Amino acid sequence: MNILSRFLESLQNNDARKSFCIRDQYYTYHQFAQVISGVRYRIKSGLNETRNNVAIVANDDIETYASIFALWLEGKAYIPISEHTPADRIRYILNETNCTTILNSEVGFNLDTFETIGTSGARREILDLDPTSFDEERLAYVLFTSGSTGMPKGVPITFKNLTALFTAMDTQKEHQIQTNDKCLQMFELTFDFSVVTTLYPLLYGACLYTIPKDQIKYFYIYKLIIEKKLTYLVMVPSVIHYLKPYFSEINAVDVRYCCFGAAPLDETIATDWERCVPNATLYNSYGPTEFTVTTSYYAFNDNAEHRTVNGVISLGKPLDGVVAIICNDLEEIVPLGTTGELCLAGAQLTSGYWNNPNKNEQSFFTKELNGKMLTFYKTGDLCIQDQEGYIMFVGRKDFQVKIRGYRVELSEIEFHAKEITSGLNLMAIDFLNNLKNTEIGLVIEGNQFDTKLITNELKKRLPDYMIPTKIIFAAAFPLNANGKVDRKVVREFFE
Amino acid sequence: MEKDKIYENVTQAFRKVLEHENFNLKDTTSADDVEGWESITHMMIITEIENQLNIKFKLMDLMNMHNVGDLVKSIDKELHSN
Numbered sequence: 337m338n339i340l341s342r343f344l345e346s347l348q349n350n351d352a353r354k355s356f357c358i359r360d361q362y363y364t365y366h367q368f369a370q371v372i373s374g375v376r377y378r379i380k381s382g383l384n385e386t387r388n389n390v391a392i393v394a395n396d397d398i399e400t401y402a403s404i405f406a407l408w409l410e411g412k413a414y415i416p417i418s419e420h421t422p423a424d425r426i427r428y429i430l431n432e433t434n435c436t437t438i439l440n441s442e443v444g445f446n447l448d449t450f451e452t453i454g455t456s457g458a459r460r461e462i463l464d465l466d467p468t469s470f471d472e473e474r475l476a477y478v479l480f481t482s483g484s485t486g487m488p489k490g491v492p493i494t495f496k497n498l499t500a501l502f503t504a505m506d507t508q509k510e511h512q513i514q515t516n517d518k519c520l521q522m523f524e525l526t527f528d529f530s531v532v533t534t535l536y537p538l539l540y541g542a543c544l545y546t547i548p549k550d551q552i553k554y555f556y557i558y559k560l561i562i563e564k565k566l567t568y569l570v571m572v573p574s575v576i577h578y579l580k581p582y583f584s585e586i587n588a589v590d591v592r593y594c595c596f597g598a599a600p601l602d603e604t605i606a607t608d609w610e611r612c613v614p615n616a617t618l619y620n621s622y623g624p625t626e627f628t629v630t631t632s633y634y635a636f637n638d639n640a641e642h643r644t645v646n647g648v649i650s651l652g653k654p655l656d657g658v659v660a661i662i663c664n665d666l667e668e669i670v671p672l673g674t675t676g677e678l679c680l681a682g683a684q685l686t687s688g689y690w691n692n693p694n695k696n697e698q699s700f701f702t703k704e705l706n707g708k709m710l711t712f713y714k715t716g717d718l719c720i721q722d723q724e725g726y727i728m729f730v731g732r733k734d735f736q737v738k739i740r741g742y743r744v745e746l747s748e749i750e751f752h753a754k755e756i757t758s759g760l761n762l763m764a765i766d767f768l769n770n771l772k773n774t775e776i777g778l779v780i781e782g783n784q785f786d787t788k789l790i791t792n793e794l795k796k797r798l799p800d801y802m803i804p805t806k807i808i809f810a811a812a813f814p815l816n817a818n819g820k821v822d823r824k825v826v827r828e829f830f831e
Numbered sequence: 832m833e834k835d836k837i838y839e840n841v842t843q844a845f846r847k848v849l850e851h852e853n854f855n856l857k858d859t860t861s862a863d864d865v866e867g868w869e870s871i872t873h874m875m876i877i878t879e880i881e882n883q884l885n886i887k888f889k890l891m892d893l894m895n896m897h898n899v900g901d902l903v904k905s906i907d908k909e910l911h912s913n
Contacts, residue, residue: 552873553870554870554874555894556894558890558894559894579890581878581881581887582888582889582890582893585889585890585891586890769875770875770878771874771875773871775871805871806850
């Protein structure tokens with residue numbers, strides 16, 4: 337069954353159950369269905385064009401979540417945008433996707449000539465939940481991730497991709513959600529993990545607990561875990577990095593499932609965290625946006641001794657239907673235990689970057705495997721596969737880093753910083769702060785000057801997680817034996 | 832420790848973490864009033880204060896901290912619990 341039908345069936349079956357808890361307010365599945373119908377009504381009355389992509393401002397309220405399904409019922413795809421994203425970047429994203437309409441549940445977000453449909457307070461007593469039409473090949477959403485050429489790349493995902501993901505997840509019973517589960521939803525809709533943490537609980541009639549925008553995320557998560565007795569957690573590792581100094585105070589006995597993802601998981605901190613959730617089974621997960629959220633899982637239970645490389649926990653084994661190979665630069669499979677680039681094929685794979693033939697040429701290739709021609713995506717992640725098929729993360733092939741789980745191309749920051757400083761020699765680098773979380777530093781070659789202008793200008797162009805938190809000056813960049821800038825030494829400037 | 836002295840320590844921690852001095856901390860000051868005081872730097876400020884004063888906040892107190900006044904109150908509480 338397709339995802340939209342499964343969702344509609346769940347709405348019906350779980351009518352009186354709680355669907356969302358947002359800022360302490362609960363909504364039943366029935367109320368959620370009413371909001372979806374209300375938003376749909378406004379879309380029908382306000383959207384007088386045939387364009388297929390509609391933007392949603394990623395707020396934390398019931399109307400924002402309802403907007404996703406209202407658009408799907410109308411046969412449209414959603415493009416999540418964040419109010420923290422600079423206007424220029426949003427303009428670029430909307431123009432790229434031929435999107436002229438923005439759904440917004442809050443007032444005060446106006447952008448040029450883009451038409452805004454307000455969704456606040458949308459409700460309809462009489463439900464309107466029949467899809468206008470449905471086609472598995474149709475787009476469900478387009479997400480934008482950092483691009484090395486200075487502009488973000490669009491990743492289109494179809495319903496077929498989503499069906500493949502959830503079908504694969506369903507075959508692994510241990511991830512399945514129960515109707516009485518209380519699930520954490522900590523991700524903004526611009527982050528692809530939100531697709532799993534929103535849709536998966538809703539398919540099973542469970543309740544989602546969200547994080548208000550004005551709250552400090554990791555504290556609020558802890559508060560929800562303790563006060564609301566959450567049972568099912570999917571989080572980025574940075575959450576537990578922040579909570580680490582207080583682990584001795586945490587004893588969350590209600591948590592039965594805890595899965596990490598979107599950034600490398602450190603073995604030491606994960607095993608310390610295990611003691612804070614004594615009744616939970618722990619997992620690590622992995623997957624690029626291009627491959628519809630999740631590609632593989634690693635179960636802590638299956639491994640008495642953790643499989644690690646450099647203290648980073650394994651990405652696990654591929655899900656059903658995912659073909660994962662490790663290749664050299666010639667796109668040939670390397671022997672087990674050898675480092676290479678992780679390449680993925682299967683029904684979860686995007687059709688390619690939005691309007692970006694050059695990038696597609698670089699990132700995708702076809703290869704015959706066991707008599708079948710398959711399209712593979714090069715993840716840029718350097719990995720090793722062991723004898724039992726476990727994939728281990730070794731590092732990145734390029735200069736992409738993860739900041740709070742978001743993918744960031746350091747060259748995108750450098751591109752803009754260079755433009756702002758009229759071409760000064762500079763370098764963006766990831767470094768670990770004293771809480772072991774990754775931050776971005778910018779080193780500028782030359783004499784010191786006031787960097788406020790750079791920061792302010794960068795803020796106009798890039799989302800907040802891409803803004804360097806420290807800017808320093810160096811007389812000259814340190815070089816290694818090959819005459820290249822020694823990134824290790826540059827990193828030490830900050831650590 | 833006097834409240835003024837606590838304020839001095841807090842201000843010092845803010846300066847060190849945020850790397851600027853464009854703020855005047857009062858009981859009612861919250862994250863919106865100070866440039867750079869957000870969820871990431873908040874934890875660094877907390878750690879800095881803990882190290883400086885040799886105290887350890889309770890997670891429950893941190894969770895319910897909404898402004899500088901709450902912070903100062905928690906510091907006072909921890910200083911007296913030792």
